Amino acid sequence: MKCPKCQMIVPDSTASCGCGYQFPNGESLHELQIRVDHLLRRGILFSIVWLAGFGSLYAFVNGLRARKIIKGSNGLLKGNFRVWWCFVMGGVGMLVWFPLFIVGIFNNL
Numbered sequence: 001m002k003c004p005k006c007q008m009i010v011p012d013s014t015a016s017c018g019c020g021y022q023f024p025n026g027e028s029l030h031e032l033q034i035r036v037d038h039l040l041r042r043g044i045l046f047s048i049v050w051l052a053g054f055g056s057l058y059a060f061v062n063g064l065r066a067r068k069i070i071k072g073s074n075g076l077l078k079g080n081f082r083v084w085w086c087f088v089m090g091g092v093g094m095l096v097w098f099p100l101f102i103v104g105i106f107n108n109l
């Protein structure tokens, strides 16, 4: 991987570069990418198998978490498209439920 500060190529397993740059959270980019992939894989899976329910919320939350990590990496981590997927699929799934919640609340007033 490439150090964002000095553009040096350093081994994937290193947590910091020779120039003093610390990779986010003291973890190597490789580990962070695995975490992002894990979050997004689960998010996408849940958004599909459990649409319009808890899965949509879970997908959305995982998308948020993954996006935060990707942003912290200065764009070095991959997964923006999958983050987008989690937001859209999770968002749509929740929107389906939102009117029902409102109706449910008003019916009980």
Ligand SMILES: [Zn+2]
Binding pocket: 003, 004, 005, 006, 007, 008, 017, 018, 019, 020, 021
């Ligand atoms: Zn460096």
